[in-house]
Amino acid sequence: MGNGELIYPSTTSIECAHRAAIPPSKPFFKTLKSSLKETFFPDDPLRQFKNQPPSRKLLLGLQYFLPILEWAPRYTFQFFKDDLIAGITIASLAIPQGISYAKLANLPPILGLYSSFVPPLVYAMLGSSRDLAVGTVAVPSLLMASMLGNEVNATQNPHLYLHLAFTATFFAGVLQASLGFLRLGFIVDFLSHATIVGFMGGAATVVCLQQLKGILGLEHFTHGTDLVSVMRSIFSQTHQWRWESAVLGCCFLFFLLVTRYFSKKRPKFFWISAMAPLTSVIFGSILVYVTHAEKHGVQVIGHLKKGLNPPSFTDLAFGSPYQKTAIKTGLITGIIALAEGIAVGRSFAMFKNYHIDGNKEMIAFGMMNIAGSCTSCYLTTGPFSRTAVNFNAGCKTAVSNIVMAIAVMITLLFLTPLFHYTPLVVLSSIIISAMLGVIDIDAAIHLWKLDKFDFTVCLSAFFGVVFGSVEIGLVIAVALSMLRMLLFVARPRTFILGNIPNSMIYRNVDQYPVAGRVPGLLILQIDAPIYFANASYLRERIMRWINDEEDKIKALGENSLQYVILDMGAVGSIDTSGISMLEEVKKSIDRRGLKLVLANPGSELMKKLDKSKFIAAMDPEWIYLTVGEAVGACNFMLHSCKSEFTKVNSGAPPDENNV
Template sequence: MGNSDYHTPRGVAVPPPKPFCWAVRTALKETFFPDDPFRQFKNQPPSRKFVLGLQYLMPILEWAPRYTFQSFKSDLVAGITIASLAVPQGISYANLASLPPIVGLYSSFVPPLIYAMFGSSRDVAVGTIAVASLLLTSMIGGVVNPYENPKLYFQLAVTATFFSGVLQTALGLLRLGFIVDFLSHATIVGFMGGAATIVCLQQLKGMLGLVHFTRGTDMVSVLKSVFTQVHQWRWESAVLGCLFLFFLLLTRYFSKRKPAFFWINAMAPLMSVILGSILVYLTHAEKHGVQVIGHLKKGLNPPSLSDLAFGSPYLVTAIKTGAVTGIIALAEGIAVGRSFSMFKNYHIDGNKEMIAFGMMNIAGSCTSCYLTTGPFSRTAVNFNAGCKSAVSNIVMATAVMITLLFLTPLFHYTPLVVLSSIIIAAMLGLIDYEAAIHLWKVDKFDFVVCMSAYIGVVFVSVEIGLTIAVTMSMLRLLLSLARPRTHVLGNIPNTMTYRSIDQYPNANTVPGMLILHIDAPIYFANSNYLRERITRWIYEEEDRVKSCGEANLHYVILDMSAVGSIDTSGMSMLDEVKKDLDKRGLKLVLANPGSEVMKKLDKTEFIQNIGQEWIYLTVGEAVGACNFMLHTCKRTPPTLSMPPAVELTAQDNV
C-alpha cells in the first residue's frame, strides 16, 4: 500500500453516495418503523397479505385459532378473580371522578371486550385508574361543577375520553409512540406518588362522612376543607372506614408474605363491599350519618354518542383533559404490559397497544364509559391468577355484564366509606418511596425531577405538577445535548487502549499530544460550547506541560467514535478549531469518525482541507502516526506532509 519505511495507518473510507429518495426513505423507516413490522408481508400473495393485515390490526385473529380448552380454564379463573376487583374498583374510581357509580361498571364492560380484540398483551387487565379519575375531577371539575350540573359534566367526561382515544389511536397508527418516552421514570414516580397522596387526602371526605368538600386538588385546600368542618365529622363513618382500611391492608400484607394466597388480597375489596352493605342494611347506619351509594339502575351501557359535546363552549377543556389523561394512560398501560410480558418472555408491540387503548376509549366514549387503560393492580392480579390470554378480559366483562343486568340493586346499601377505604388502600401502593430513595442514590437530578413532580402535584395541582416534571426532564435532555461531555484520554499501560484519565487514573497522557473524546453528536446547540471547551482543554494542557517541564504540545487528536452525526454548524466549528490550531502551530487529527460524519466532511471539503492522511480509524493508529512524525522527522508537525498510507501493525504502534 505504499513505502513500508513509513508507519502510517490506513485511511477512513467515505461511504458511497446514495440517492436522496433512498436516504429519506431509510431515515423515515428507522424513525417510525425500527422493528420493520411489514417484513411478514414480503413475497406474499394478495389474499395472504389481506389476512396478515387483519391479524396485525386485530391480534385475536392470530391466536384464537390456536386457543385451547386448557388455556380457557386458566383464563376463566383469572377473569372471575379480576372481576371481583373490577366491580368495587370501578364504583370507587367513578366516585373519585365525580361521576355516577354505575359509569364505573360500564367502563369495566365494553372497553375490555374491545381490548381483547386489538391488544397484543396476554396479561393486561383493562379498567379505570385513579390518576385519570383525579385529573377529570381536577380539570373538568374546575370549569363545571359535577354536582350542580351533572349532565354537562358527564358529557365533557365522555368527550374527553373520545379525544383521548383519538390521540392514542393516532399515535399508534403514525408510529409516534416514542412521544410517551418523554415521561421519564423519575417523572412517573413523582407524579404517581403525588397523585396518590392527593387521592388519599380527598378520601377523608368519605372517611369522615362530610357532605360539602372542596373541588381543589392541592393539599392546602383539602386539609383546610377537612379541618374547617370538624363539627361535621361523623365518628360512625370514621370507625367503619378505619376498620375496613385495616382489613384491606392486612390482606395485602398477608398476600405479600404468602404469594400463593394472592386471591385473598384480590377478593378483599369485594368482600369489603359485601360486608359493608350487609352491616349498613342490618344496622340502618344510613340513618346515622353513613352515606351509601343508593340506587343503581339495571341494564347494559346506554349509548352516549349524542352526549359528545363537540359544540360545547368547554370543548377546549375537554380536548386538553383528553390529551393529558390519554398520555398518562398510555404511559401506565404500556409500561405495565411490557413489565409483565418480560416475565413470560414474549414481546408486545407498543404501537399496537396504543391502537388498542385508543379504540377501546373511542368505543367507550360512545357507550357511557370514561377513560380506561391497563392498571397495574388489576394486571398484577390477572398475572398471578394464571391468565393465558386476553380471554380473561372477556370473562371479566361477562361477569360485569351479569352484575349490570341482575346484581346492581345489591349495591344500594354499599357505604361510601368502604369505597374510600378501597381507594386509599390501592393508592398507598403507588407511593413508591423506595424508588425515590433509589433515585437519590443513583442520580440526584432524577431525584430532583421526581420531587418536583411530587411537590407540584401535592401543593399546586395535578396539571402543574406534571408540567413541572416534564419541563425539567426536557430541560435535562436539552442540557445533555447542549453541554455534552468531553474527556481527556490516556493510554492504559502495556495496551493500545485509550480511556478517560478521570475514570482510569493509571492511564498515561501521551507526550506532545492532547487526546479528546467528544461524547455526543455535534449540532448547532452545542457547537459553540464544544469549540470553547476544546480551546480551554488546550490552554489547560499547555499550562500543565509548562509546569511539568514535559514536551511541548504538537497534536490535538479528537476521538469522534461517539459522534453519530453532525450538522453544518458542527462542520463550521471543526473548521474554526482547525484554523485556531493552525495559528498556534498545532495539528488537528481526527480518529474514528462515523459514516454520517464522513459524508459531511467530504461534502464540505473538510477532508481536503485537513488532509485525508490526518483521519484515522482508531486513536491508537492516530497516536502511532503522530509518534512516528515526532520522533522521525524532528520538526514542527503542521509543516509536514504525510507519506502514502500503509497498513499499521500493533508492533508499529507500540
C-alpha cells in the same frame, strides 16, 4: 506503550495505516426513506409480508390489526380454564374499583361498571398483551375531576359534567389511536421514569387525602386537589365529622392492608388480596342494612339502575362552549393513561418473555376509549393492580378480559340493586388501599442513590402535584426532564484520553488513573453528536483544553504540544454548525503551529466532512480509524523530526525521505 515507553511504528506501517474511509454517497430520497423507516417503523412490520401469496398477505394483514385472529386458532380448553379463573378473580376486583374510581371522578357510580364492560371486549380483539386487564384507574379519574371540575360543578350541573367526561374520553381515544396509526409512540417516552414515579406518588397522595371526605362522612368538600385546600376543608368542618363513619373506614382499611400484606408475603394466596375489596363491599352493605347505619351519618351509594350501557354518542358535547376544556382534559388524561397502560403491559410481558407492540397497544387503547365514549364509559387503560391480579391468577390470553366483561354484564343485568346499601366509606377505603401501593418509596430511594437530578425531577413532580395541582406537577416534571435532555445536548462531555500501560487502549484519565498522557499529544474525546446547540460550547471547551495543556507543559518544563487528536467515535451525527465549528477549531490550531488529527469518525460524519471539503482542507492522511493508529503516526513524526534535528546539529546529512 506504557509508563513513558513509546513504540514507534516503521515507515511501512505508517504508510499502510488504516485510515477512515468516506462511505459511498447514496441518493437523497433513499437516505430519507431509510431515516423515516427507522424512526417510524423500527420493528419493520412489513417484513412478514415479503414473498407471500395474496391470500396469505390478507390473513397476515387481518392478524396484524386484529391480534385475536392470530392466537384464537391455537386456543385450547386448558387455556380457557385458566382464563376463566383469572377473569372471575379480576371481576371481583373490577366491580368495587370501578364504582370507587367513578366516584373519584365525580361521575355516577354506575359508569364504573359500564367502563368495565365494553372497553375490555374491544381490547380483547385489538390488544397485543396477554396479561393486561382493562379498567378505570385512579390518577386519570382524579385528573378528570380536577380539570373538568374547574369549569363545571358536577353537583350543580351533573348532565353537562357527564357530557364533558364522555367528550374528554372521546378525544383521549382519538389521540391514542392517532399516535398508534401514525406510529408516534416515541412521544410517550418523553415521560421519564423519574417523572412518572414522582407524578404517580403525588397523585396517589392527593387521592388518599381526598378520600378523607368519605372516611369522615363529610358532605361538602373542596374541589381543589392541593394539600392546603384539602386540609383547610377537613379541619374547618371538625364539627361535622362522623365517628361512626371513621371507625368503619379504619376497620375496612386495616382489613384491606392486612390482606395485601399477607398476599405479598405468600404469593400463592394472591386471591385473598384480590377478593378483599369485593368482600369489604359485601360485608359493608350487610352491616349498613342490618344496623340502619345510613340513618346515623354513614353515606351509601343509593340506587343503581339495572341494564347494560346506554348509548351516549348524542351526549358528546362537540358544540359546547366548554369543548376546549374537554379536549385539553382528554389530551392530558389520554397521555397519562397511555403511558401507564403501555408501561404495565411491557412489565408483565417481560415476565413471560414475549413482546407487545407499542403502536398496536395505542390503537387498542384509542379504539376502546372511542367505543367507550359512545357507550356511557369514561377513560380506561390497563391499571397495575388489576393486571397484577390477572397475571397472578394464571391468565393465558386476553380472554380473561372477556370473562371479566361477562361477569360485569351479569352484575349490570341482575345484581346492581344489591349495591344500594354499599357505604361510601368502604369505597374510600378501597381507593386508599390501592393508592398506597402506587407510592413507590423504594423507587425514589433508588433514584437518590443512582442519580440526584432524576431524584430532583421526581420530588418536583411530587411536590408540584401535592402543593399545586395535578396539572402543575405534571408540567414541572416534564419541563425538568426536557431541561435535562437539552442540557445533555447543549453541554456534552469531553475527556482527556491516556494510554493504558502495555496496550494500544486509550481511556479517560479521570476514570483510569493508570492511563498515561502521551508527551507532545493532547487526545480529546467528544461524547455526543455535534449540533448547532452545542457547537459554540465545544469550540470553546476544546480551546480551553489546549490552553490548559500548554500551561501545564510550560509549568513542568516538558516538550511542547505538537498534535491535538479528537476521538470522534461517539459523534454519531453532525450538522452544518458543527462542521463550521470544526473548521474554526482547525484554523485556531493551525495558528498555534499545532496539527489537528481525527480518529474513529463514523460514516455519517465522514460523509458530511467530505461534502463540506473539510477533509480536503485538513489532508485525509490525518484521519485514522483508531486513536492508537493516530497516536502511532504522530509519535513517528515526532521521532523522525527529532532524529533529523539531531543529525543536522551533528553535521550529518539529513534523510531525504523524512525531510
